[in-house]
Amino acid sequence: MSPSIFIEPLSKIVVVLIGLMTAAAYLVLLERWVAAWVQDRIGPNRVGVPLTNIRLFGLGQPLADGVKFLFKQEITPSHVDRVLFFLGPLVMFVAAVSVFAVVPFGSVIPPEVFPKSWGIERPISLSIAPGFDVGVLYVFALGGIAVYGVVLGGWASNTKYSFLGGLRSGAQLISYELPLGLGVLGVVLATGSLRLDAIIAQQAQTGLWNVMSQPLGFLVFCVAAFAEAARLPFDLPEAEQELVGGYHTEYSGVKLMMYMVAEFLHMVLAAFLIVILFLGGWHCWGLTGSTDAVAWPIALVRVVVLAVKVMGMILFFMLARWSWPRFRYDQLMQLGWKIMIPWGTINLAAVAAWLEFGDRAARAMSLSFGSATIAVGWSVLLMVWVATVAADPTRGDRPSRREATK
Amino acid sequence: MKRDDTAITWVNRPRLGPLGRSYLLLFAQGMTTTLRHLFGRKKTIQSPEVRHEIPDPHIYRGVHRLNRDEQGRVKCVACFLCATACPAHCIDIVAAKSPWPDREKYPESFTIDELRCIFCGMCEEACPVDAIELTGLYDLSGKSREEMVFDKAKLLSVYDNTEGLGIRD
Numbered sequence: 260m261s262p263s264i265f266i267e268p269l270s271k272i273v274v275v276l277i278g279l280m281t282a283a284a285y286l287v288l289l290e291r292w293v294a295a296w297v298q299d300r301i302g303p304n305r306v307g308v309p310l311t312n313i314r315l316f317g318l319g320q321p322l323a324d325g326v327k328f329l330f331k332q333e334i335t336p337s338h339v340d341r342v343l344f345f346l347g348p349l350v351m352f353v354a355a356v357s358v359f360a361v362v363p364f365g366s367v368i369p370p371e372v373f374p375k376s377w378g379i380e381r382p383i384s385l386s387i388a389p390g391f392d393v394g395v396l397y398v399f400a401l402g403g404i405a406v407y408g409v410v411l412g413g414w415a416s417n418t419k420y421s422f423l424g425g426l427r428s429g430a431q432l433i434s435y436e437l438p439l440g441l442g443v444l445g446v447v448l449a450t451g452s453l454r455l456d457a458i459i460a461q462q463a464q465t466g467l468w469n470v471m472s473q474p475l476g477f478l479v480f481c482v483a484a485f486a487e488a489a490r491l492p493f494d495l496p497e498a499e500q501e502l503v504g505g506y507h508t509e510y511s512g513v514k515l516m517m518y519m520v521a522e523f524l525h526m527v528l529a530a531f532l533i534v535i536l537f538l539g540g541w542h543c544w545g546l547t548g549s550t551d552a553v554a555w556p557i558a559l560v561r562v563v564v565l566a567v568k569v570m571g572m573i574l575f576f577m578l579a580r581w582s583w584p585r586f587r588y589d590q591l592m593q594l595g596w597k598i599m600i601p602w603g604t605i606n607l608a609a610v611a612a613w614l615e616f617g618d619r620a621a622r623a624m625s626l627s628f629g630s631a632t633i634a635v636g637w638s639v640l641l642m643v644w645v646a647t648v649a650a651d652p653t654r655g656d657r658p659s660r661r662e663a664t665k
Numbered sequence: 666m667k668r669d670d671t672a673i674t675w676v677n678r679p680r681l682g683p684l685g686r687s688y689l690l691l692f693a694q695g696m697t698t699t700l701r702h703l704f705g706r707k708k709t710i711q712s713p714e715v716r717h718e719i720p721d722p723h724i725y726r727g728v729h730r731l732n733r734d735e736q737g738r739v740k741c742v743a744c745f746l747c748a749t750a751c752p753a754h755c756i757d758i759v760a761a762k763s764p765w766p767d768r769e770k771y772p773e774s775f776t777i778d779e780l781r782c783i784f785c786g787m788c789e790e791a792c793p794v795d796a797i798e799l800t801g802l803y804d805l806s807g808k809s810r811e812e813m814v815f816d817k818a819k820l821l822s823v824y825d826n827t828e829g830l831g832i833r834d
Binding site for chain 2: 299
């Protein structure tokens with residue numbers, strides 16, 4: 260084994276790590292800006308280049324925030340379980356970062372970009388672990404580990420507030436893993452692969468994004484992704500207006516920063532997953548082509564298209580925060596168990612049935628397979644929605660005041 | 666309070682209609698409100714570069730000043746009405762025999778503790794000779810508590826600095 264085989268993944272890891280940390284820092288700034296704009300304010304616009312009066316619209320804010328966090332006094336209360344207290348944020352942070360090993364940030368870099376002397380002949384894939392056969396499984400396994408970070412933090416703090424925050428969070432994350440899995444199963448079934456790059460490639464080749472053929476699955480996955488990222492309207496773990504601070508009440512300094520960054524990375528990951536699984540990844544009709552053998556301009560366009568989609572999704576996450584009120588805890592559980600899980604199951608069954616009988620059905624309807632898929636997908640969504648509204652599955656959970664106060 | 670007390674009217678939450686249960690309208694409402702504000706006019710004032718404009722300085726209750734008469738003397742006649750009216754007891758006056766023939770007393774010292782003051786304007790209401798007034802100056806700061814106890818000279822200098830600037834009058 261020559262040492263050169265380590266160069267490619269190592270350089271990718273370095274780039275992705277630095278990129279992620281920078282992106283998380285600047286997304287915090289963007290979040291604050293969006294929050295300010297929605298509230299008719301201007302937002303951070305003072306901090307620019309350090310030690311000068313250059314303001315740069317506040318683009319130096321992330322640096323100032325980071326320095327503040329690093330130099331803050333870090334308190335470890337005397338009543339905590341020291342090992343677990345340290346382990347909580349670490350587990351969460353490591354899990355959040357390592358998920359990005361399988362996430363493609365584009366398609367490939369064609370070999371002609373590099374100098375001849377480097378001896379690169381194959382296209383370089385734009386993910387750290389390209390062709391990882393169980394990519395989706397890996398993402399969900401590490402997503403499950405993030406629950407441990409939350410629960411450990413809540414338990415190790417050894418106070419009521421943290422403990423309750425951890426409990427709420429644990430229950431929420433576990434409940435919404437199910438619809439999240441069901442949402443992604445439809446895509447996996449339709450693609451026939453667990454590889455994220457294969458899922459994009461399939462959407463690119465057919466030109467049919469999964470959101471068009473499986474809108475119900477998209478909806479279920481989106482809602483579950485919001486809940487998994489613990490963003491409003493599902494931010495019950497933190498619920499800063501209601502709880503003291505949730506599971507990270509007792510944390511400060513760098514450990515708190517690790518929790519915060521991990522939460523932001525969850526949102527970024529959720530945006531990436533939604534785009535990759537349902538919105539075609541780097542694919543855009545007429546712009547990006549569909550095969551791996553591409554020249555560098557197309558490769559660049561693909562990276563840009565993916566980045567634009569992910570940014571749009573992140574913006575949606577941030578705007579949603581100010582649009583709808585937080586769910587009450589029982590409403591959250593009802594939505595998860597009584598609506599999202601059945602919807603996910605129906606979607607899965609519909610996809611499976613369509614894969615079996617779709618060809619014949621399309622011929623019977625005298626439509627092309629693609630348009631028949633879209634038509635069936637959207638009618639399934641419509642029917643399920645109407646049926647849910649008619650059946651009102653959460654009806655029995657609204658007891659009269661008189662009964663409720665017994 | 667008993668649960669079956671006839672005086673209690675039990676009100677139940679109204680059940681949502683089909684449109685409400687479909688969540689679609691609520692979804693759209695929330696998003697449109699957000700977007701309207703996102704692109705709406707911002708209300709932030711970039712202080713200190715841009716000053717907050719006081720709608721009417723005459724009724725604004727900022728830092729106090731002691732007015733001078735036409736001859737540049739302090740108008741105050743040391744009647745203690747302002748100190749009596751003050752609910753925060755922040756005005757301290759030491760009266761002395763007036764050196765001028767048109768009045769009996771004048772304030773030898775006149776101090777206002779701006780940190781105790783609640784800016785209610787009662788002193789201004791009470792003053793029979795319009796000697797004490799509240800200006801439109803609102804950003805008042807100091808490095809120590811002692812510095813924030815304004816004496817007669819300081820209160821007169823507030824008058825000198827605000828007179829004719831449109832901050833007051």
